[in-house]
Amino acid sequence: MQPTVRALMVQGTTSDAGKSVLVAGLCRVLARKGIQVAPFKPQNMALNSAVTADGGEIGRAQAVQAFACGIEPTVDMNPVLLKPNTDTGAQVIVQGKAVQDMDAIGYQGYKKFVLPSILDSFSRLQQNFETVLIEGAGSPAEINLRENDVANMGFAEEADVPVIIVADIDRGGVFAHLYGTLALLSESEQARVKGFVINRFRGDISLLQSGLDWLEEKTGKPVLGVLPYLHGLMLEAEDAISVEQVTKVAKPxxxxxxxxxxxxxxxxxxxxxxxxxxxxxxxxxxxxxxxxxxxxxxxxxxxxxxxxxxxxxxxxxxxxxxxxxxxxxxxxxxxxxxxxxxxxxxxxxxxxxxxxxxxxxxxxxxxxxxxxxxxxxxxxxxxxxxxxxxxxxxxxxxxxxxxxxxxxxxxxxxxxxxxxxxxxxxxxxxxxxxxxxxxxxxxxxxxxxxxxxxxSESQTPDMAQIKAENIERLADAIESHMDLAAIWPAWHAVFESADKKE
Missing domain, CATH: 3.40.50.880 (Class I glutamine amidotransferase (GATase) domain)
Structure with missing residues (x-):
């Protein structure tokens, strides 16, 4: 019987650092190793949402992650969803159902009241799955949002789960992002960080090695993986939309x-x-x-x-x-x-x-x-x-x-x-x-x-197949470029057979 590893939380240095994608990929890696895994995001802010089979509403990213796990999404996978309706307010959805509209200040005070619902959903997932992969929101180093935090380290401390931090090197400043994020955490929060992941790297990794050595020396935390830039990767966006997405090629x-x-x-x-x-x-x-x-x-x-x-x-x-x-x-x-x-x-x-x-x-x-x-x-x-x-x-x-x-x-x-x-x-x-x-x-x-x-004669691609192929491609990259056995030492035997690419 495989040992039980209860949970792992993926936090990011910024929004769009790769948290959703990394969790989806890790979900597929574990699922195809025969491990019963479920995704979880305590608090999500997004206007892209999904409907669960029992008539609840959750963030669309968690539905994609559930697909990667090979399971149906449930409201417990995203117990708090915030759907902005103004620049300062949002509809608050708790365990799949709309509660009320709140402004940002009102919600800051409400977070302590919604924490029991979050922990309740998390507990149910832990009872039904061998492990739970948790996605943070934004950055844990947003000082103005740390009071009553339920999305990042506040949840990690309350639930007592280990954390890895991911940063997007394609944005630039990756070492400052990782070093600075860790430095802004409390001692207990720093202690639960097990290492870093660098996302969307292009080029020869040997040129990055001196930076990786510096980061590990300065922080005492290992770099658990450097994931390549996957050109053309197609996964559903959590929320952002770019008006620059205009195809230049002539089409009918x-x-x-x-x-x-x-x-x-x-x-x-x-x-x-x-x-x-x-x-x-x-x-x-x-x-x-x-x-x-x-x-x-x-x-x-x-x-x-x-x-x-x-x-x-x-x-x-x-x-x-x-x-x-x-x-x-x-x-x-x-x-x-x-x-x-x-x-x-x-x-x-x-x-x-x-x-x-x-x-x-x-x-x-x-x-x-x-x-x-x-x-x-x-x-x-x-x-x-x-x-x-x-x-x-x-x-x-x-x-x-x-x-x-x-x-x-x-x-x-x-x-x-x-x-x-x-x-x-x-x-x-x-x-x-x-x-x-x-x-x-x-x-x-x-x-x-x-x-x-x-x-005339439309040739629509099969999106379900494309989504499945992209998730498999992502999982392959994670298995090749991350030290999974270091993240889950209790499952070392499960991962030791994975082929590592240099």
Missing amino acids: LQVVVPVLTRISNHTDFDVLRMHPQVNVHLVGKGQPLPAADLVILPGTKSVRSDLAYLREQGWDRQIERHLRLGGKVMGICGGYQMLGEMIADPNGLEGDAGQSPGLGYLPVQTVLEPEKQLKQSHGTLTLPGQAPVAVRGYEIHAGVTSGVLPDGAPVKLETGQGPVAEGVIGLEGQVFGTYLHGVFDLPEACDAILTWAGL
Whole structure:
């Protein structure tokens, strides 16, 4: 029987240092060694979220990490999720369910009250798995956030777990990041740091050796691995989106996505970015919408305020012109609501109470209600002139939309009690709205939407296969370039057979 190693926490010197990716890769390494492992992130701040099978909401990164483990995600894997709805406030989700909106100062005081829920979720995972891989948030050296910390060293101390710290050398200043982060920790926190990992290294590692020797001498901590820069690695982003992600190669179909201020679940478009026949243009503030075949209005955490923002940018008039010229428009979740006739928020769930006129292209009205809809869904999609195809996705929305006509709805969702109508086609087939995030993920559904948008003989890649291949590639790199036996000495026999690449 293998010895039990209870947990390991991965913290980073900065946001986007590689914590999520490293945890996903380590999860796959352990899983393919036959070790029962689960991911855990005490507190996550992200607008990319996932729905668990039991109807809870967690950060999307933890769903990807669960996939790497070969298990279904649960709310315990991310017991606190913060979804920003303003520059200073966020919706607080605890163990999968929305609790309330809080500003940053209010949440600082609330953290001590949410810690028992975090520890409760962590305890359940430890009871059901041999080990738990924990992801920190941001940096443990953010002095202003250390009081009542539940995301980094505060949790590590409370749960008594060892820590490794990862830094991104591609950003520059990697030795200062690692040395400085360790120096800003307390003595007890420093003691639980077992070593460092340097991420995204390019070039000849011999040129780095003097720096590694210096770091180990100055800190007394080993460098446990130097991971190479993996070109083209495709894993779902935890939150950040770059408006620079514009493909320059000429391709048959042009898709434009206006980047709203609170854009959510932009991972919806990952399959389009990977599509060999599609250019995806992410358009930011102050930029006009370029000529396109298809404009997609994405989901957003703040629908009415982002609808006002869309109008401020003049994108509403540009969409109107796009439709006059025969282009297609699609809305997903909040974007779907915007395409309707009206959005009402009588309870002030996303800002000031009131209602806003929609863009008016779909004959539906939406009212935001306190109980959020959270569910995984599957069924069929039927677009004009096409046969039904399978579709799968998930729903995360506070809006209740009326005006959907069962006979004309493009999506029929299976409920166990017969199909339920979802979504709307309008403007003589030019506009399509749906609540389904992930609507492009099944190749047949993506092919149908792109055919509707004007693409001939669409060749959608299999994103599930691509994700699995990328996670395997990441795990291979970790096994080759990290001293796993030093991290988990009790599992030395498990790792000693791994081939090490120089």
